[in-house]
Amino acid sequence: xxxxxxxxxxxxxxxxxxxxxxxxxxxxxxxxxxxxxxxxxxxxxxxxxxxxxxxxxxxxxxxxxxxxxxxxxxxxxxxxxxxxxxxxxxxxxxxxxxxxxxxxxxxxxxxxxxxxxxxxxxxxxxxxxxxxxxxxxxxxxxxxx
Amino acid sequence: xxxxxxxxxxxxxxxxxxxxxxxxxxxxxxxxxxxxxxxxxxxxxxxxxxxxxxxxxxxxxxxxxxxxxxxxxxxxxxxxxxxxxxxxxxxxxxxxxxxxxxxxxxxxxxxxxxxxxxxxxxxxxxxxxxxxxxxxxxxxxxxxxxxxxxxxxxxxxxxxxxxxxxxxxxxxxxxxxxxxxxxxxxxxxxxxxxxxxxxxxxxxxxxxxxxxxxxxxxxxxxxxxxxxxxxxxxxxxxxxxxxxxxxxxxxxxxxxxxxxxxxxxxxxxxxxxxxxxxxxxxxxxxxxxxxxxxxxxxxxxxxxxxxxxxxxxxxxxxxxxxxxxxxxxxxxxxxxxxxxxxxxxxxxxxxxxxxxxxxxxxxxxxxxxxxxxxxxxxxxxxxxxxxxxxxxxxxxxxxxxxxxxxxxxxxxxxxxxxxxxxxxxxxxxxxxxxxxxxxxxxxxxxxxxxxxxxxxxxxxx
Numbered sequence: 001x002x003x004x005x006x007x008x009x010x011x012x013x014x015x016x017x018x019x020x021x022x023x024x025x026x027x028x029x030x031x032x033x034x035x036x037x038x039x040x041x042x043x044x045x046x047x048x049x050x051x052x053x054x055x056x057x058x059x060x061x062x063x064x065x066x067x068x069x070x071x072x073x074x075x076x077x078x079x080x081x082x083x084x085x086x087x088x089x090x091x092x093x094x095x096x097x098x099x100x101x102x103x104x105x106x107x108x109x110x111x112x113x114x115x116x117x118x119x120x121x122x123x124x125x126x127x128x129x130x131x132x133x134x135x136x137x138x139x140x141x142x143x144x145x
Numbered sequence: 146x147x148x149x150x151x152x153x154x155x156x157x158x159x160x161x162x163x164x165x166x167x168x169x170x171x172x173x174x175x176x177x178x179x180x181x182x183x184x185x186x187x188x189x190x191x192x193x194x195x196x197x198x199x200x201x202x203x204x205x206x207x208x209x210x211x212x213x214x215x216x217x218x219x220x221x222x223x224x225x226x227x228x229x230x231x232x233x234x235x236x237x238x239x240x241x242x243x244x245x246x247x248x249x250x251x252x253x254x255x256x257x258x259x260x261x262x263x264x265x266x267x268x269x270x271x272x273x274x275x276x277x278x279x280x281x282x283x284x285x286x287x288x289x290x291x292x293x294x295x296x297x298x299x300x301x302x303x304x305x306x307x308x309x310x311x312x313x314x315x316x317x318x319x320x321x322x323x324x325x326x327x328x329x330x331x332x333x334x335x336x337x338x339x340x341x342x343x344x345x346x347x348x349x350x351x352x353x354x355x356x357x358x359x360x361x362x363x364x365x366x367x368x369x370x371x372x373x374x375x376x377x378x379x380x381x382x383x384x385x386x387x388x389x390x391x392x393x394x395x396x397x398x399x400x401x402x403x404x405x406x407x408x409x410x411x412x413x414x415x416x417x418x419x420x421x422x423x424x425x426x427x428x429x430x431x432x433x434x435x436x437x438x439x440x441x442x443x444x445x446x447x448x449x450x451x452x453x454x455x456x457x458x459x460x461x462x463x464x465x466x467x468x469x470x471x472x473x474x475x476x477x478x479x480x481x482x483x484x485x486x487x488x489x490x491x492x493x494x495x496x497x498x499x500x501x502x503x504x505x506x507x508x509x510x511x512x513x514x515x516x517x518x519x520x521x522x523x524x525x526x527x528x529x530x531x532x533x534x535x536x537x538x539x540x541x542x543x544x545x546x547x548x549x550x551x552x553x554x555x556x557x558x559x560x561x562x563x564x565x566x567x568x569x570x571x572x573x574x575x576x577x578x579x580x581x582x583x584x585x586x587x588x589x590x591x592x593x594x595x596x597x598x599x600x601x602x603x604x605x606x
Contacts, residue, residue, distance in 0.1 A: 016372040016412070020421035023189075023286055023585055029419020031412070033373075057524045067425050067438050070415045074422045082513065085585045086190050089477060089513040089542030091521035099372070101523045123376050133380050133406070
């Protein structure tokens with residue numbers, strides 16, 4: 001696999017995420033859709049790269065913790081919330097959508113994996129809001145009415 | 146042991162914050178068998194809001210939604226032996242309990258139910274004595290002592306553990322109202338009560354903490370705010386809130402009532418577990434330090450996820466204090482700019498606004514400009530807005546120590562409609578409101594300073 005051609009893929013196709021706040025710190029939990037891809041995340045989504053990805057959005061350090069049991073990494077983004085809580089003037093004062101901001105980041109994956117995950121994490125082609133709530137529209141997860 | 150063993154208890158989540166779906170607790174009570182209903186109303190900033198309300202009205206200072214809710218469900222809870230555990234008491238558990246007892250009488254449960262309340266977490270009046278006795282209440286984030294801001298402190302509440310709730314359950318309370326009980330304790334206190342766990346059962350209580358973390362944000366565990374194939378989540382209009390089926394051996398299954406919307410999968414649970422997570426190997430609560438890296442999740446049926454393997458260590462000598470203090474004023478205003486060149490117009494408007502604020506000699510700690518519809522969520526990661534962006538909302542905020550300067554800021558936004566870039570609208574709401582900033586001051590205090598002051602009071606309705 002290490003000799004295979006690699007291509008850059010946005011994390012949104014490989015992982016889902018949830019974020020929250022503690023004071024002026026935002027946390028982002030990054031979870032591999034497929035536990036087999038956790039090692040790719042662990043190797044490439046380092047604290048340093050996440051700090052560089054967010055640039056001026058994060059004033060302090062980035063810490064990373066591993067939860068291999070959940071195929072997940074947890075990042076603490078210190079100084080990300082303009083003071084946080086009621087001090088912050090940000091629209092996202094509680095860091096609720098730092099999650100998808102991280103999913104914009106790109107990592108290198110084997111070309112065949114990139115092909116396999118293309119489109120994952122995004123609304124499928126042909127989906128309409130009329131489908132919402134009916135459990136239709138994807139091959140997994142939903143229940144047919 | 147099968148997961149339908151009669152000795153399991155079912156702890157249902159009914160509210161994830163003050164402002165959550167008002168019908169969710171009713172669906173939990175009516176939708177199938179449960180033994181306990183937990184209702185979490187408190188977040189970091191909620192206590193200071195409640196304190197402001199109590200300053201204006203001594204009978205206020207708690208989650209008012211809770212009382213009419215209980216008036217609706219009290220008879221069903223009594224008839225089906227569903228016990229309710231909530232931190233709705235906020236900064237006034239006694240006021241909340243009194244209103245609840247009146248609601249219970251109106252609902253016809255007089256003589257058939259008991260209300261318990263837990264007090265002693267509120268240390269606002271004790272702060273000067275504690276500081277004098279050498280408790281610095283150092284800010285955990287900045288390392289500064291509390292004393293210099295003491296005259297601006299508006300609320301101070303200790304995150305307390307499960308033991309007072311367990312005591313109230315032991316005294317036969319049907320509804321237990323607390324102040325700043327830690328969110329997770331609302332779920333694991335019933336387990337400690339029902340299974341007779343003691344404070345040395347670290348692994349079991351740690352499992353209860355995980356259950357509490359899954360329950361405390363309501364539908365965020367059962368499909369709400371969840372990225373995984375969100376477009377295919379079934380029937381979110383009637384989303385089922387999570388229910389923890391706990392076993393005495395220290396494992397549990399997360400599920401929801403049949404026929405409700407949303408879904409419970411390994412991944413929806415994993416996503417909630419990561420919410421507001423710090424160091425996962427040291428999830429500190431008043432009763433145990435849980436290790437979230439030991440959690441094992443297994444799907445054991447449709448909308449059923451088993452949680453096992455959790456370990457924990459002994460509680461620390463400290464309790465966390467949530468302190469709120471007044472730290473200035475702020476306001477935020479918006480205007481909407483239309484195509485063509487919407488973002489360029491909005492940014493030009495912000496530029497002249499800042500110049501006017503400077504010329505007026507106003508003092509602010511920060512002035513922030515965001516473009517809602519372009520960069521207010523992902524900042525520079527959004528890149529440069531296209532010239533053909535159909536519209537964008539300019540959002541400008543200012544904060545400072547002088548209220549009059551922030552007031553003046555709110556009067557500088559509307560003039561931009563006639564004195565700035567064109568194609569602007571969306572100012573129907575009037576001048577922005579000036580808000581007092583309640584800053585958060587997390588600190589630690591030794592537990593023996595607090596625990597002797599905790600009290601449990603159980604009364605008949």
